[in-house]
Amino acid sequence: MGGLPVNAIRVPVQAGRDTPRPTALQLRVRHVYAADERPDVLVQVDGEWHRGVLRKWSQDVQGGWWGSVAWGRTPGTRFLDTFPGDLIWEDTDEVHPGD
Numbered sequence: 001m002g003g004l005p006v007n008a009i010r011v012p013v014q015a016g017r018d019t020p021r022p023t024a025l026q027l028r029v030r031h032v033y034a035a036d037e038r039p040d041v042l043v044q045v046d047g048e049w050h051r052g053v054l055r056k057w058s059q060d061v062q063g064g065w066w067g068s069v070a071w072g073r074t075p076g077t078r079f080l081d082t083f084p085g086d087l088i089w090e091d092t093d094e095v096h097p098g099d
Helices: none
Strands: 027-032 040-045 048-060 065-071 079-084 088-090
Touching: 040 065, 040 079
Parallel strands: none
Antiparallel strands: 027 048, 040 048, 040 088, 048 065, 065 079
């Protein structure tokens, strides 16, 4: 999808779960992935990268991108959180955050 940051190469900001999150009323949903099309991603939580699945992209009133990601710290754990686009990377074998 053009314009969505999942494939962007960027230097992630160093933020943890304390990054202020917009409320649902401040976000406009831009793209929801069908269950069988959800991309595998890496998300940064407390300075560490964790595997997850991107469920949807939203945009805030300032134009910033936010992703809804189901992620886990260990196998078998799952959380659903909203992350700023800079903390979400496509999970590929070729490129990993910090490379």
